[in-house]
Amino acid sequence: MTQDVRVRGRIEAVAAGLCGLLFLVTLIWPDWIEAVFGVDPDQHSGAFEWAIVALTLCATATFSLLARGEFRKARTLSTR
Secondary structure, eight states, rough: OOOOOOHHHHHHHHHHHHHHHHHHHHHTHHHTTHHHHHOOOOTSSSSHHHHHHHHHHHHHHHHHHHHHHHHHHHHHHHOO
């Protein structure tokens, strides 16, 4: 049981890290979408980039809290 909790917690921690990285990249370099994919979904208004920033910030917080809960659960189960 604790092994499942630890794997799930690690997956959530990695997801939080990736979302956090995407958040920072989009916040620092908002035109990366146009440079990487060659498309401009919002015709340089910046709305799409701000939506990505908001969504990745929420996802980072959510995955971080989920991972924290999983690691606390694993610590509680291992001390019993």
